Amino acid sequence: MPHWSVYTGVNEPHDGIDHLPSPPPWRAFDGAPVLPRPADTDDEAAVSPDRVHRASAYVAAPETVRLVNAALCLRRPLLVTGPPGTGKSSLAYAVARELRLGPVLRWNITSRTTLTDGLYHYDPLSRLYAARQSAEVRTTTPAARQRTAAFRRDRGRRSANDVENHLRLGPLGTALLPYDRPRALLVDEIDKSDLDLPNDLLNVLEEGQYEVPELVRTAGHYGDGRARVFADGTDRPVAVNRGRIRCRAFPFVVLTSNGEREFPPAFLRRCVRLKLRRPDRTQLTEIVRAHLGEPDDQARDLIAGFLKRAGSGALATDQLLNAIYLTGVAGLDAESLYELAAQLMPYLSAAADGDGI
Template identity: 50%
Template sequence: MSTQQGWRLFHGDGRRREPAMPPAPPWRRFEDRAEEDGDPGAREATAPPRPQPYLISPRHADVVNAALHLRRPLLVTGPPGTGKSSLAKAVAHELGLGEVLHWPINSRSTVQDALYRYDAIGRLRETTLRRENDEEEPSIGSFVRLGPLGTALVPGDRPRALLIDELDKGDVDLPNDLLTVFEDGEFDIPELARLPEEQAEVAVLTERPGEQATVRRGRLRCREFPVVVITSNGERDFPPAFLRRCVRLELPAPDEERLRQIVRAHLGSESLTEVDDLLETFLRRRAARELATDQLLNAVFLRVGGVDLSADGLLDAVLHQLDGAV
């Protein structure tokens, strides 16, 4: 980043300058992702980019290992910024499981959509067009695409990694709807199960670009149960039947020493010379209101780049509260 005098890219005066963009924070760089998106086969041909450093205590790591050995979903709870979502990438990286499949939950999320989608209208349109042109009808598999959960259950010698993010934001019945899939490791696609015997095997699309999976007689069953990490912000309790099928991990808000380790891991040891007053301010504010660890990283990144955070409420904008009114 530039010096304090030249750090402003935007001046608000309407004058066009076209400045060179400074380097982004390490956790906000997307060039590796863009390179993969340019080549659909690159996701399988090369290892995914190394995730940002992830720090976890031995006792919490043991809970993760228990879920791995038991082949059970890991339900991760804790305050914002404790690394709940990042844990899935860290596990996938260390175990060599490839890119993490991501199912972000909202109020409209359903297990059906996460398993697969069937484009019946698209199939009808394409079939009609080909018949008019006296061409071969398209395979039904071209109109079935597995969702993140369905793709995670595609059989393979190695399990796949799936992040189910913020499950507590979904419909109240969503956890119960997952029980059968979690217990059996399989699901049916009725549109394929009704096909004649000569179409017992159908290649369908998956969540990953360029990849196909074979569905036999309308049923897809995993060979190795996927590594499933489910995050929750504690906004709602889950039913006992769902909790019984999960291994629970509560991640606490990091203390001062752990925060220093996190800053060092992301921004280097030299950044610690700039962190004392920011860390003190962050801890004081976090004791009174909800703050996330990445807000501290943002503040340190700006400070290391030469930005004066005391200028007219800038620090307040970076360390803004996450709960209550804006």
């Protein structure tokens, strides 16, 4: 591998990220205080069977390995496009696992998603409710007030209605905390977003920093200017200095798109772009091997049938994996087996011309 490559695509975890070349001068960040990357077990979603399997079984093409390393070295987002089912989102989990970047932060995009949704969530209604509760406590008995004071001391808070108690960082906001290693952030299906979101992301991804206005306004309430807020995916609070957050290691950001829209040139030039294509026979065989073990003759026949019908562009690799797995455990004769496979892969069932697999 070239000396600038740290991601290998071999799915063996290692600490190569510590040998990542220095960033370009215009992409160097100095956020503080430095935070250690969290363990996978800090986020229950990160150790779900689905995510663990997808990360360990991902098969990366040589072009994918090159462009992942380019994005890491340049400290730029990786915009991954391609048909559904080509492994766009799985790539983030595979890279995070191999480079030991900690739990993947996932931000699912819809047409209603705004930039603030990714940065943080503030609940003013819960804060108002807490303020009312505090007012009621002041009118209760001394014993009740003592219990409330003890609860606040245990929580490490000055008041139950402090802003920090009602604010949680989002996946993008968490990824930009000053971790000593890059965090992995998956921004899934950005092509479904409102037209303004890619442009709104430009400044945050370019500067590697942002402000939380609610914390900026209340910074004077804290002696050291630091509020302690919860980050995405964990219940462990982190310190935010005067409401301003700046990254130290720029996160590994994977933006996925099914190609349903065009992006502004200003957005595109700030991304490293990777286009995934449907896998060929060799790649499909490697994918099946990684997920289900060495393919037998029956599985190879299904791979051939999948490729024969894949020209429509309406097939996903997981359809093939489902068909191979289920037909392998069903114990059916050949005719019933291929009939079941066709039903599991509807676009191979030849609705148009009557042909089977």
